[in-house]
Amino acid sequence: MRLQLNSPVKFLKGVGPKRAEALQRLGIRTAGDLLYHTPHRYLDATTVTPLARVAINQDVTCVGRVVSTGVLPTRRGLRVFRAVLRDASGLLECAWPGRPFLERQIKKGQLLLVTGPVRYYHGKQIVPSEFIVLAEAGDDTDGDPGLVLPIYPATEGLTHRQIRALVQQHLDELLPLVVDPHPAGFREGHQLLELHRALELMHRPPKVADAQLGRRRLAFDELFDQQLVQARARHLAKRSRVGIRFELKRELTTQLKENLPFELTNDQREAIREITDDMTAPLRMHRLLMGDVGTGKTVVALFAMLLAAENDYQAAIMAPTELLAEQHGATLTRLLEPLAIRPEMLLGRMTAAEKAAARQRIAGGSPRIVVGTHALIQESVSFRRLGLAVIDEQHRFGVEQRAALVEKGDAPDVLLLTATPIPRSLALTLYGDLDVTQIRERPPGRGTVKTALRTDAARAKIYEFIRTECAAGRQAYVIYPVIDESERADLKAATTMAEKLAKTFAEFRVGLVHGRMKAEERDTTMRAFRDNQVNILVATTVIEVGIDVANATVMLIEHAERFGLAQLHQLRGRVGRGAAASHCILLSDSSEAAMRLQAFTETTDGFKIAELDLHERGMGELTGARQSGGVPLRYANLETDLPLLDSARAAAAAMIGTDPALEKREHAAYRERIVTRYERGFELFRVG
Ligand code: ADP
Numbered sequence: 259m260r261l262q263l264n265s266p267v268k269f270l271k272g273v274g275p276k277r278a279e280a281l282q283r284l285g286i287r288t289a290g291d292l293l294y295h296t297p298h299r300y301l302d303a304t305t306v307t308p309l310a311r312v313a314i315n316q317d318v319t320c321v322g323r324v325v326s327t328g329v330l331p332t333r334r335g336l337r338v339f340r341a342v343l344r345d346a347s348g349l350l351e352c353a354w355p356g357r358p359f360l361e362r363q364i365k366k367g368q369l370l371l372v373t374g375p376v377r378y379y380h381g382k383q384i385v386p387s388e389f390i391v392l393a394e395a396g397d398d399t400d401g402d403p404g405l406v407l408p409i410y411p412a413t414e415g416l417t418h419r420q421i422r423a424l425v426q427q428h429l430d431e432l433l434p435l436v437v438d439p440h441p442a443g444f445r446e447g448h449q450l451l452e453l454h455r456a457l458e459l460m461h462r463p464p465k466v467a468d469a470q471l472g473r474r475r476l477a478f479d480e481l482f483d484q485q486l487v488q489a490r491a492r493h494l495a496k497r498s499r500v501g502i503r504f505e506l507k508r509e510l511t512t513q514l515k516e517n518l519p520f521e522l523t524n525d526q527r528e529a530i531r532e533i534t535d536d537m538t539a540p541l542r543m544h545r546l547l548m549g550d551v552g553t554g555k556t557v558v559a560l561f562a563m564l565l566a567a568e569n570d571y572q573a574a575i576m577a578p579t580e581l582l583a584e585q586h587g588a589t590l591t592r593l594l595e596p597l598a599i600r601p602e603m604l605l606g607r608m609t610a611a612e613k614a615a616a617r618q619r620i621a622g623g624s625p626r627i628v629v630g631t632h633a634l635i636q637e638s639v640s641f642r643r644l645g646l647a648v649i650d651e652q653h654r655f656g657v658e659q660r661a662a663l664v665e666k667g668d669a670p671d672v673l674l675l676t677a678t679p680i681p682r683s684l685a686l687t688l689y690g691d692l693d694v695t696q697i698r699e700r701p702p703g704r705g706t707v708k709t710a711l712r713t714d715a716a717r718a719k720i721y722e723f724i725r726t727e728c729a730a731g732r733q734a735y736v737i738y739p740v741i742d743e744s745e746r747a748d749l750k751a752a753t754t755m756a757e758k759l760a761k762t763f764a765e766f767r768v769g770l771v772h773g774r775m776k777a778e779e780r781d782t783t784m785r786a787f788r789d790n791q792v793n794i795l796v797a798t799t800v801i802e803v804g805i806d807v808a809n810a811t812v813m814l815i816e817h818a819e820r821f822g823l824a825q826l827h828q829l830r831g832r833v834g835r836g837a838a839a840s841h842c843i844l845l846s847d848s849s850e851a852a853m854r855l856q857a858f859t860e861t862t863d864g865f866k867i868a869e870l871d872l873h874e875r876g877m878g879e880l881t882g883a884r885q886s887g888g889v890p891l892r893y894a895n896l897e898t899d900l901p902l903l904d905s906a907r908a909a910a911a912a913m914i915g916t917d918p919a920l921e922k923r924e925h926a927a928y929r930e931r932i933v934t935r936y937e938r939g940f941e942l943f944r945v946g
Pocket residue numbers: 520521522523526549550551552553554555556557589677701702804806
């Protein structure tokens with residue numbers, strides 16, 4: 259039988275049942291999988307230092323044969339594994355303090371690559387931070403691995419060397435089997451290498467930069483496949499989403515505009531324009547409005563709600579907590595007063611009779627604007643004519659909960675709000691089938707938030723500052739890092755903190771909220787803080803994201819190093835909501851964290867911070883499991899490949915635009931790739 263890309267690996271020479279099993283652990287089942295199992299890094303032998311030429315205190319990479327090994331104790335009782343390497347230039351000792359067990363791995367005769375600093379200890383020595391066995395004693399590798407050595411992800415029972423040998427052995431046989439789905443014109447347009455050339459460069463790059471070119475092509479394909487899936491999903495959603503075609507009557511919306519107590523920001527105007535376009539189009543709106551806390555998303559949503567209302571539809575906004583729903587209720591009541599419209603509230607804590615009455619009015623259709631919590635999605639709730647569903651802090655609801663609200667209407671438009679900005683690249687990947695609007699601009703007239711990084715030495719001064727602010731009638735948050743609310747020790751620290759502060763600030767009222775409190779108890783304290791009955795609120799991260807206490811001007815964050823940047827930003831968003839100048843003080847004695855915390859003090863742009871956060875946490879965590887129905891990205895890097903993503907997205911949209919089901923013969927290869935790689939692609943392209 260002739261070898262094909264989908265042949266099981268066991269048909270490859272050199273792969274027995276045991277190896278096949280090990281390969282499977284790496285996700286390699288077919289010959290094609292092996293071809294796409296690309297190196298995760300490369301060793302550039304052009305940067306290898308000859309052993310005789312290493313200099314003290316330098317970080318070096320060296321390659322040499324092991325000529326002797328041994329374990330020696332030091333005077334302090336530490337056992338040190340040592341190996342002497344030889345290359346054409348001479349000899350050099352390597353030392354691994356505290357790692358005598360390496361004796362079992364590093365043997366005389368092996369070709370070893372080491373990287374690490376050079377130090378002086380009875381002579382020059384490398385203390386490797388890393389080593390790789392390039393060849394065993396018996397291997398006749400001087401079948402030279404080339405100047406650039408690919409290093410493959412390996413697994414137990416299968417070393418990267420064995421994988422490399424396997425790949426090199428079969429590469430020439432496998433490459434001709436690769437069929438490039440992109441025609442030459444397409445490749446030229448996007449400056450892409452031919453597929454088999456790209457794979458060859460990844461496995462056998464003459465220079466490290468060549469491997470990068472190969473990677474770029476694979477990354478494009480990966481992003482393109484993903485964007486095809488999303489473009490297809492958007493296409494289907496739109497087709498099946500004939501929605502309400504609202505008419506811009508300029509009645510209620512214009513009245514609101516004329517009576518607003520403030521000027522809309524440019525970003526708000528632009529968002530309202532986009533939403534109006536969506537709502538007046540024949541297709542259903544499915545839009546995500548993304549903006550930091552305080553950027554004024556509610557009023558944007560209100561315009562959309564009024565557009566529905568002036569078309570004789572109802573509109574509902576659902577918030578994840580009672581407090582937020584109350585806050586929306588208050589905001590909308592205030593803004594709608596000149597229009598003589600009163601929003602209807604539906605909250606869990608209302609009495610049964612109140613709820614029943616509200617439900618009855620909603621079912622009757624008289625309230626045009628409805629504000630509520632999960633109470634809105636109970637079975638007993640029905641709308642006469644729900645035309646728009648707005649979901650605030652959308653990520654705090656499950657998919658079914660969001661759907662439950664939407665299903666209260668007959669194909670209503672959907673507007674999702676989120677205060678968690680994410681970089682655009684990530685938004686395109688995660689929410690590719692939503693339209694996204696960003697609001698970056700903050701309304702003017704807000705006091706600025708000054709952020710400062712301080713050590714514990716400044717504590718007394720900070721307390722004095724809090725005292726001054728509170729004496730002037732302002733309020734303060736003190737945030738304690740209880741990362742895991744089930745951690746007793748952490749909670750105790752927060753509680754102790756609150757007790758201490760109550761003594762320090764005896765003339766003020768100090769409150770405490772944390773995740774282990776009953777919801778009602780927490781709400782009571784939060785309300786007291788909102789109503790200025792509590793001056794200083796000690797809190798864990800449970801305090802509401804959207805809570806709007808304009809009078810709170812100070813936030814002190816203890817152990818700031820224990821928070822992620824995005825989380826710090828969320829916390830900081832709770833001050834600076836009024837006109838007075840606000841302060842966010844990060845308290846941290848960690849010198850390691852100083853740099854990132856300092857960077858945080860220098861920007862208030864949530865999108866920038868999201869990028870820093872993404873950079874900090876690395877891509878894997880964010881791109882992996884979180885793609886619904888997708889596959890994790892292996893080659894693309896969302897931090898650096900944004901231009902590539904943009905062109906992949908545009909190309910995919912164009913292709914789906916002309917051939918929505920990829921039925922044309924020249925698109926068969928794309929369809930095939932997607933159906934086999936994407937679970938969701940299978941549904942989208944096979945069925946229907
Ligand atoms: P978020 O985006 O966090 O949901 P909100 O919609 O709650 O923000 O708005 C925060 C506060 O800012 C509200 O009190 C709102 O009335 C006010 N606000 C909204 N837009 C503007 C604006 N353009 N100018 C001044 N204040 C505004």
